[in-house]
Amino acid sequence: MERKAAQVATARDDLLAAGLAVFDRDGFEGATVAAIRTRARASNGSFFHFFGSKKELAGTLFLEILARYHAAIVAAVDESCGAPEGVARLIRAHLDWVVNSRREARYLFEISRSEWTEAIRGAQRTQNSRLAEAVERWRAPLVERGELLPMTSSVFFSQIIGPAQIFCRAWLSGRDRTDPREQAEILIACAIRAVVAPDAIQKTGETA
Amino acid sequence: MERKAAQVATARDDLLAAGLAVFDRDGFEGATVAAIRTRARASNGSFFHFFGSKKELAGTLFLEILARYHAAIVAAVDESCGAPEGVARLIRAHLDWVVNSRREARYLFEISRSEWTEAIRGAQRTQNSRLAEAVERWRAPLVERGELLPMTSSVFFSQIIGPAQIFCRAWLSGRDRTDPREQAEILIACAIRAVVAPDAIQKTGETA
């Protein structure tokens, strides 16, 4: 039973991995079920046994990658981080994940998001708020202590991720070839001015 | 000849407008050439006479909408704006355009960008740098005078547009139903701290 479950998992996971590779190469439109099947060495029947449609595979893949991304972000901060240090870590975590997981990031941020089913969007919302909660556990005490300026969780996120994301998208799409991590220090400096209380700014760990 | 050009333009433009409407309703995947043709009352032959493919129509539409968006942004600032005032105007221009041109914005920011042809991406780059130039004409003197902190043009953009874009995307995708303009004041305040020199911050026109 253990072995069987493992077998099932690999067949399914092979399809997911093949999907990611083919979507990355050909885009969502250009990717054919046949190409994914072939790459995963699965029959047509198997494909539609595991995933009801090409879209369903895409959605599953999306949520799976989203979870990995969130895990990377959450791992960046803990209670020991001060405000500037934590801001810096979040930004670096984002940039590092994008660059080190280029295909996954491209899928997450560049592939069409507009046509997910309501089920997928719901799951995405849930995951998003779970991430927000985790980051809040680090942020709330700092706001309390006056080290971070008061603002809603989503505004805080927008300040950390938003600017970095502009560079990441340009890089992911191939529009810009320079490594987004080159912008890390200046992005961190701006973000600190935007969200950290003036008195708390000194104790940063930046090197530029 | 004038009349003919106008006729041609309408047939073509009808297809583009129909394309936008159908893409908005059904997404890029779900949109069929037949649906676009029908809505524009054009024959199959006409469609493929004007656009070599569905993708080409999509690309043309993309560049056309991008130009309108850039025009809205450029119109927001002129030499008379001080640093905080200009930052506020740019952010408001972005938010206003997105909300007032919801379909266009959705197309520009939500539809898959990963499969444009190199020709389209090149044109996009050109338009982007033209926008950057226009904004630089306003920004450079302020940097010179020490009212704006020194940073590259693209970092400056990332600070203005990036955070706002997070809210816009959430709103455009339907994930979040609150009007992104509600965040205008706090986004402006953060952006000003991020890019405006401390001494120049006082003279802002904000109301919150």
Place this chain on the structure above:
DNA sequence: CGCCACTCTAGAGTGATACTCTAGAAACGG
């Protein structure tokens, strides 16, 4: 072992769809 139930694999078949092709209508120049 024999039987059943269930999960997974296989691949031929089907309908929809993007795009091609051929032919002719409309507009315009001379």
Place this chain on the structure above:
DNA sequence: CCGTTTCTAGAGTATCACTCTAGAGTGGCG
């Protein structure tokens, strides 16, 4: 009024997502 170019028309084709039917593999239970 002819020739050329631009545009319209719609039948035809190849490809693709997805369905359907059949059967192989696996495990449970007497």
